[in-house]
Amino acid sequence: MEIYWVILAPLLAALLAPTLVRLTGGRGTGLLLSIVPFGIVVFLLRHVASGNEVLEWTHAWMPTLGVDLSLRISGYETLFLLLVSFIGGLIVIYAGAYLKGHPQLGRFYLIILLFMASMLGIIAADDMLLLFVFWELTSITSFLLVGFKHTDPVARKAALQALLVTGGGGLALLAGLLMVMQITGTNLISALPQHADAMAASPLFPAAFILILLGAFTKSAQVPFHFWLPGAMAAPTPVSAYLHSATMVKAGVILLAKLWPSMSQHELWTPLVAPVGAATLLTGAVLAVLQTDLKKLLAYTTVSILGALTMLLGFGDSYALKTALLLALSHGLYKGSLFMVAGTIDHATGTRDVRRLSGLLKAMPLLAVTGVLAALSMSGVPPTLGFISKELLYEAQLEQPSSGWLWLAIGFVASAFGVTVALIVGVRPFFGKPGAAGVHHAPGLGMVLPPTVLAVLGLVCGLLPGWVDSALIGPAAGSLGGDASHPYLTLWHGFTIVLALSALTLLAGYLAYRGRERLAAIPAALSRWRWITPTALYDTCLDGTLNFAARLTLVIQNGQLRHYVRWTLVVSAALIIYAAVLSSSTFLVYQGQPINALVLAVVFLLCVTAIGSVLVNSRLTAILCLGGVGYAVAMLFAAFAAPDLAITQLLVETLTVVLFSFVILKLPEIRNIRSRRRRSADMAIAAVAGLAMAAMAWQAMQFRAADSISPGLVERSVPEAFGRNVVNVILVDFRALDTLGEILVLALAGVGVVAVLASRRRGPRRLFQAPDDSEAPRDSRPHPDPDELDTGASAGADIDPGRAITTEARTPS
Amino acid sequence: MSDYSTSILPPAARLLVPVLYAFSIFLLLRGHNLPGGGFIGGLVLATALVLRVMVQPDKAPRLDLIVLAGIGLMVALIAAAVPLFLGQELFTGVWGPEFALPLVGKIKLGTVLVFDIGVFLVVTGVAAKILLVLLAQLLSGQTAPRRRS
Structure with a gap:
């Protein structure tokens, strides 16, 4: 048997567990699932009986980065693998009785077996990055297990606390391990002792060592990070018995022991x-x-x-x-x-x-x-x-x-x-x-x-x-x-x-x-000294961060669409001016494609519709003008031989018009802003942002550090990808990974938008607040000054649920 | 009940929607050689679906469109993973036979086309879902305005 089964078997059992619980109704599932960890125990005991020689297995994972799936089982690993799998088997049986009839028993088995697999992975991993991956997996599964009673706010808080402490330590650990890899030039923990001299000589090593210790100490609940462990007792008892006594909290110690041969002689x-x-x-x-x-x-x-x-x-x-x-x-x-x-x-x-x-x-x-x-x-x-x-x-x-x-x-x-x-x-x-x-x-x-x-x-x-x-x-x-x-x-x-x-x-x-x-x-x-305890310090830091975030959100995103647009424009204009205009010295003459009468006509149409959209007093006319801008841009794309872009632009414009037709009935009439000062400020922002954008487009002509890759892609399109539309070939073949990421983001954004729209029905709820506070008086929201309320543009189109309700509440009852 | 039951829109939609369905698939299939592709085709199909529900609000798609987007992601992932089982790198195009379709032209079967179909489904699902949720809120808001006592 290859030794990767030590990790793979509980992983597969985890994936099967929910189905198994559904089939058996939970009866005897624990006994059935415990076969896997006990099987590992038998395998290890036979290995011990047959001489306990070192077992190794390696498979190339990311060869370009030199990262391999390397496992190594020597006497030390055998001891801890035995401990984790044997107690794990008993816990699985125990949990079956403890959580008998629990509606989420399947989920419990899934997570605890996933945890078991990652814990066994930490022990058996020889590659430092692989160890880190398993390390983080135990943090995540521990988070899910501590918060298993997810309706209990205490359990949720404890889960988050455990995750933040051990996860933060995990980041330090990653940095430390990367530095050690840099110093020694090897990923393998078993190879580190040969490089003990290099580590002793390196000026980087103390920093790397402290970072690794931070990871180990947070995970193993060492002072002053010990407070998360008693908090984690909010988990169901089988979890506490397994993760928080015998296995996960020992991960830090396990890591220290793995590093003992190479680092324990360091000063x-x-x-x-x-x-x-x-x-x-x-x-x-x-x-x-x-x-x-x-x-x-x-x-x-x-x-x-x-x-x-x-x-x-x-x-x-x-x-x-x-x-x-x-x-x-x-x-x-x-x-x-x-x-x-x-x-x-x-x-x-x-x-x-x-x-x-x-x-x-x-x-x-x-x-x-x-x-x-x-x-x-x-x-x-x-x-x-x-x-x-x-x-x-x-x-x-x-x-x-x-x-x-x-x-x-x-x-x-x-x-x-x-x-x-x-x-x-x-x-x-x-x-x-x-x-x-x-x-x-x-x-x-x-x-x-x-x-x-x-x-x-x-x-x-x-x-x-x-x-x-x-x-x-x-x-x-x-x-x-x-x-x-x-x-x-x-x-x-x-x-x-x-x-x-x-x-x-x-x-x-x-x-x-x-x-x-x-x-x-x-x-x-001693209760008056409570504020000085690490728990209190943790709470202060967490509350401070959340309060700061909430305040910043209120400043930047106060529920008014105008305000959002203003911030977005100011910030992007500032960045563009800094990057594109101030840092380049020469201004070029036009180097693009020749401009003919058609292009001039389209640009004229574009300008007219753009200016019109600002001047008109009716929202419907403004939307039509904006649509004109969009179609004109699409025509420009077409004129410069980018049909795919033009079609996409046309379709997006069409969908936007459809969207507007849905919401326009809900929007109040446009009213002018009375304050003269505010109007001139908005005008200035718009002008600067527009000019910055134009300047960036102009300057983009000279920013070409390397040769364009497009001729190469065009050449390879037909012979390698059998497609003559190079745009599409890039999207679905040459750069398919990018596209996969994009459609993933698109799908997630869709889920988010739908969730926000659905949440409008449930009434206002502010971020960072416990659900029971949702009845807080709405007046506590900072109201924008009446001048700005006039536009009211945010009421329908804006996705801020709180404000939408506020406007509705004002309608006569 | 719908405000879109004018004398022009419903008959026009009845004619247009099937054409748009066909056109979206046409765009999807020709995309590899001519302007078109999964993204553009998906936007056209989303428009068609929304148009249909606008004039016939009770004929909402039976499949939840977010699920359709999820299926699209799966399809794209599977297309990307197929070469792994043939001992090639992830995302390598695996090509099949080429044949000609009327109107569309020559099509070469392969994982790249399957990947584009995934993109098509995701774009359709997300765009149509967002618009339809907004439409449903608009319609319900008109038929039964919420009143507070």
């Missing part, structure tokens, strides 16, 4: 990466214990662990690298499980507020076992995998050459709070007296088994550290250039300081758990 790596990771580790943990919502608790601890992973990779030594890989695995197992447990509790009781949940053990015994098991792994209790990863984390921090104790203190506080959260989420809801929230309905197996599988796996892997080491973590570390066999994974390291620390962590975490009531009071005390 900037540790100072820039490790402190950010440590700050995130601490911030996430502290914010986590202040929460009362199950999913928010888990989200902030996820932020914390992402910080730990970044910090470990940032240390740059082989020991920390292997620890990071193990931590990623164990975190994926227990956090995915806990998220699903939280979702099942929410589904069964209708609340995620931990203060209202207790004593659920009797109603959901298997779920309770799962929750406790996952909580044990999260707390780092032996013999779970979480215990081993925490021991290694402490050890890696202690081994740091500088300020090891500082790192360790941060790790200790964060881990202790992790224990607290594990107790609150995984243990507390199940014990004690039955709480305020009762169980509506016992959850089905589809909502209990997937988290159980993950939790049990966390235990099994903990019991078989040797197998995990030799099959997964060791080869992964080895393929990144780390030491595959050090540290050796084992449950028992002997009586060391680290073991004592582990025990102390559990104790401290338990004490914090007992005092959680007092912890929960802290947020209220």
